[in-house]
Amino acid sequence: MKKLFLGVLTALTLVAGSSIAATLDDVKARGNLLCGVSTGAPGFATVDDSGKNVGFDVDYCRALAAAIFGDPMAVKFVPLTSAVRFTALAAGEVDILARNTTWTYSRDTDLKQTFLGVNYYDGQGFMVKKDLGVKSTLELDGATVCIQVGTTTELNLADYFKENGMSYEPVPTADNAESQQQYLAGACDTYTTDASALHGTRVNLENPDAHLVLPEIISKEPLGPLVRHGDDQWADIGRWVLNALVIAEEKGITKANIDSWGDTKDAEIHRLLGTGDTDILAMMGMPKNALYNAIKAGGNYGEIFENNLGATGGINIERGVNASWTKGGILYSPPFR
Amino acid sequence: MSSTNLPSEKFRLGMLLSDTRYRGTSLQVITFIIFVAVFFWLVDNTLKNLALLGKDVSFAFLGMRAGYDINQRLIPYTNDSTHAMAAFVGILNTLLCAFVGCIIATIVGVFVGILRLSKNWIVAKLMSVYIEGFRNVPVLLWIVMVFALLTEFTPAPKAFKGANPEATMFLFDSIAITNRGTYLPAPVWGQGSTFLIIIFLISVLAVIFFIRYAKELKKNTGRNMPSFWISIGILIVPTVLFYFILGKPVELNYPYLKGFNFKEGIHLRNSFIALTLALAFYTSAFIAEIVRSGILAISKGQTEAAASLGMKPNKIMSLIILPQALRVIVPPLISNYLNLTKNSSLAIAVGYMDVRGTLGGITLNQTGRELESMLLLMGFYLSVSLFISSIINWFNRSFQIVVR
Ligand SMILES: N[C@@H](CCC(=O)N[C@@H](CS)C(=O)NCC(=O)O)C(=O)O
Numbered sequence: 001m002k003k004l005f006l007g008v009l010t011a012l013t014l015v016a017g018s019s020i021a022a023t024l025d026d027v028k029a030r031g032n033l034l035c036g037v038s039t040g041a042p043g044f045a046t047v048d049d050s051g052k053n054v055g056f057d058v059d060y061c062r063a064l065a066a067a068i069f070g071d072p073m074a075v076k077f078v079p080l081t082s083a084v085r086f087t088a089l090a091a092g093e094v095d096i097l098a099r100n101t102t103w104t105y106s107r108d109t110d111l112k113q114t115f116l117g118v119n120y121y122d123g124q125g126f127m128v129k130k131d132l133g134v135k136s137t138l139e140l141d142g143a144t145v146c147i148q149v150g151t152t153t154e155l156n157l158a159d160y161f162k163e164n165g166m167s168y169e170p171v172p173t174a175d176n177a178e179s180q181q182q183y184l185a186g187a188c189d190t191y192t193t194d195a196s197a198l199h200g201t202r203v204n205l206e207n208p209d210a211h212l213v214l215p216e217i218i219s220k221e222p223l224g225p226l227v228r229h230g231d232d233q234w235a236d237i238g239r240w241v242l243n244a245l246v247i248a249e250e251k252g253i254t255k256a257n258i259d260s261w262g263d264t265k266d267a268e269i270h271r272l273l274g275t276g277d278t279d280i281l282a283m284m285g286m287p288k289n290a291l292y293n294a295i296k297a298g299g300n301y302g303e304i305f306e307n308n309l310g311a312t313g314g315i316n317i318e319r320g321v322n323a324s325w326t327k328g329g330i331l332y333s334p335p336f337r
Numbered sequence: 338m339s340s341t342n343l344p345s346e347k348f349r350l351g352m353l354l355s356d357t358r359y360r361g362t363s364l365q366v367i368t369f370i371i372f373v374a375v376f377f378w379l380v381d382n383t384l385k386n387l388a389l390l391g392k393d394v395s396f397a398f399l400g401m402r403a404g405y406d407i408n409q410r411l412i413p414y415t416n417d418s419t420h421a422m423a424a425f426v427g428i429l430n431t432l433l434c435a436f437v438g439c440i441i442a443t444i445v446g447v448f449v450g451i452l453r454l455s456k457n458w459i460v461a462k463l464m465s466v467y468i469e470g471f472r473n474v475p476v477l478l479w480i481v482m483v484f485a486l487l488t489e490f491t492p493a494p495k496a497f498k499g500a501n502p503e504a505t506m507f508l509f510d511s512i513a514i515t516n517r518g519t520y521l522p523a524p525v526w527g528q529g530s531t532f533l534i535i536i537f538l539i540s541v542l543a544v545i546f547f548i549r550y551a552k553e554l555k556k557n558t559g560r561n562m563p564s565f566w567i568s569i570g571i572l573i574v575p576t577v578l579f580y581f582i583l584g585k586p587v588e589l590n591y592p593y594l595k596g597f598n599f600k601e602g603i604h605l606r607n608s609f610i611a612l613t614l615a616l617a618f619y620t621s622a623f624i625a626e627i628v629r630s631g632i633l634a635i636s637k638g639q640t641e642a643a644a645s646l647g648m649k650p651n652k653i654m655s656l657i658i659l660p661q662a663l664r665v666i667v668p669p670l671i672s673n674y675l676n677l678t679k680n681s682s683l684a685i686a687v688g689y690m691d692v693r694g695t696l697g698g699i700t701l702n703q704t705g706r707e708l709e710s711m712l713l714l715m716g717f718y719l720s721v722s723l724f725i726s727s728i729i730n731w732f733n734r735s736f737q738i739v740v741r
Contacts, residue, residue: 150702186493
């Protein structure tokens with residue numbers, strides 16, 4: 001229903017006229033950021049017991065809001081299913097999507113989205129119940145597979161089974177909750193989506209030990225925030241907030257110690273935190289302390305990861321390739337100058 | 338002064354609106370101009386805004402590889418097929434659900450509608466409860482509820498495994514009801530089955546001729562034949578006879594458990610069953626009311642007149658009341674078929690891959706062609722609706738009461 005509604009909505013917005021440029025002005029005039037997040041992917045975007053939005057993607061949006069308003073709470077989160085997210089972004093329902101979304105060629109060119117970078121290098125995995133006795137995805141011939149519609153994962157699934165000469169029966173679902181319910185009811189043998197989300201989902205199940213995420217990763221899923229084509233300034237802001245969080249980790253700037261860098265000899269840190277004489281943040285139309293506020297909001301990239309996806313977040317995902325390049329990972333920001 | 342004085346013939350522009358002779362036409366012209374202007378403004382604005390987003394309007398995506406799989410396919414389709422094919426698979430799924438749903442809804446609806454008029458208090462009340470229950474709960478809830486019942490309370494295929502399985506198949510191991518759907522035996526059309534089908538079709542024709550003949554006979558001589566039993570005989574006997582003569586060309590392929598799922602047989606997915614049944618029951622409640630009102634619309638005098646001629650109650654119903662009631666029943670009945678068809682677009686709630694799920698769902702989403710997909714989708718539902726309403730119109734024209 002919602003999808004249909006959004007489809008019509010886009011059509012109407014297209015008809016009624018929408019402002020493409022100057023998203024920043026719109027956001028400022030509105031007084032808050034509209035951030036599209038997932039309807040519920042543990043670790044990435046969920047609502048906690050007190051009704052607060054939490055998660056890895058949520059924290060990125062908070063950092064962006066802090067950069068713009070100096071207030072990490074000036075965000076309105078719009079939960080979007082995988083199927084409606086691009087329509088919602090194109091229709092101006094949200095200013096930015098931070099919703100475990102894979103950066104692909106066709107989304108970039110054909111769907112006219114601008115990806116701001118990668119905040120999580122992911123890949124597609126499969127989860128099964130242990131008592132199914134399956135140890136590898138290659139044993140899944142003939143299985144019934146729960147899969148969310150409107151995702152890259154549904155396309156990879158088709159390719160992977162074809163490549164390996166296996167058949168399967170797809171059970172299309174609208175969101176994570178539905179997949180999970182179908183999977184638990186045994187209406188499908190396996191649930192497939194981004195491995196990160198599978199791990200997050202698994203630890204939140206009643207009996208996590210009864211479930212297994214199979215070892216194979218069948219695709220590359222570089223996840224990142226995105227905005228619609230056509231507003232480069234807005235894209236720059238989102239991109240450099242993300243980069244700032246990565247640089248902050250690289251430099252050891254944390255939420256706790258961020259105020260103690262006044263005397264550092266590192267010029268990049270001064271540029272980043274706005275503590276130096278030159279104000280290069282004006283180049284993208286932002287106040288001098290914008291990135292300082294962004295980092296202060298939820299800490300650097302590593303802290304955000306740890307709090308949501310790591311041990312503190314209760315999901316225990318290893319940093320792996322998502323570690324900073326200085327620590328053997330592939331997270332690497334262009335220089336801030 | 339005489340009151341027949343005509344107004345001055347000289348034409349003033351203001352008269353276009355003030356003079357009743359011109360007002361009608363001028364208002365129509367104005368409305369038309371406004372309509373055209375608004376229409377062009379909408380189209381122009383849409384195109385401009387699409388251009389602003391860097392998008393064009395193009396249907397080329399229909400010819401491109403779809404890339405996704407669809408579970409229920411009535412025609413051959415793989416993920417290498419085009420988006421147009423995917424849309425077509427979806428259309429057939431929509432029509433299948435609508436077709437089966439309409440048949441079930443009609444049967445149940447007529448039944449419930451007649452029973453609601455029953456003199457038996459309990460039966461009549463039970464039918465009222467049925468009707469009010471289904472009519473007054475949104476159909477989406479029914480769909481989701483039937484689906485939840487089917488997935489949560491039926492055994493997984495795994496439960497059929499082992500020496501002492503938790504679940505067993507029904508009817509001599511021919512039907513398996515699982516939380517992924519119901520598996521039925523599928524006919525296998527062997528050699529000679531074409532011939533068998535032809536025999537059957539001929540029998541159908543023969544039945545039609547026989548019924549005509551029986552009617553004529555009744556008209557001319559007043560003799561009643563047990564036409565029902567004779568028709569059944571004509572329909573079944575030759576086909577069964579030839580089935581054995583031809584050496585059983587049609588066999589049943591029973592579903593059996595292999596690996597994760599049942600193989601062979603016909604797989605009725607729970608999404609299909611839930612959607613179709615929920616739509617059918619929901620619509621049947623409306624149909625029941627239509628049938629009831631149709632019957633009540635026939636004046637009581639007709640029943641009494643027939644009864645005084647010595648007709649039995651079921652004859653009165655089938656020969657006197659129902660034929661006349663049909664005039665009242667059929668038009669709203671067909672418009673309920675229309676509703677059922679449109680409501681089938683709620684399929685996405687249970688993951689049934691109808692045209693909304695393929696073209697208006699995955700295709701729309703993977704290609705980002707919202708406007709085009711929505712236009713096509715609207716075009717599809719519009720043509721189905723127009724087709725169905727043209728049937729109503731045709732019916733009305735052919736069955737109007739001719740006043741002589
Ligand atoms: N990365 C893939 C998949 C994204 C996706 O839908 N992930 C699931 C993982 S659980 C999700 O976020 N679901 C939450 C929801 O349904 O809103 C894509 O971009 O297409």
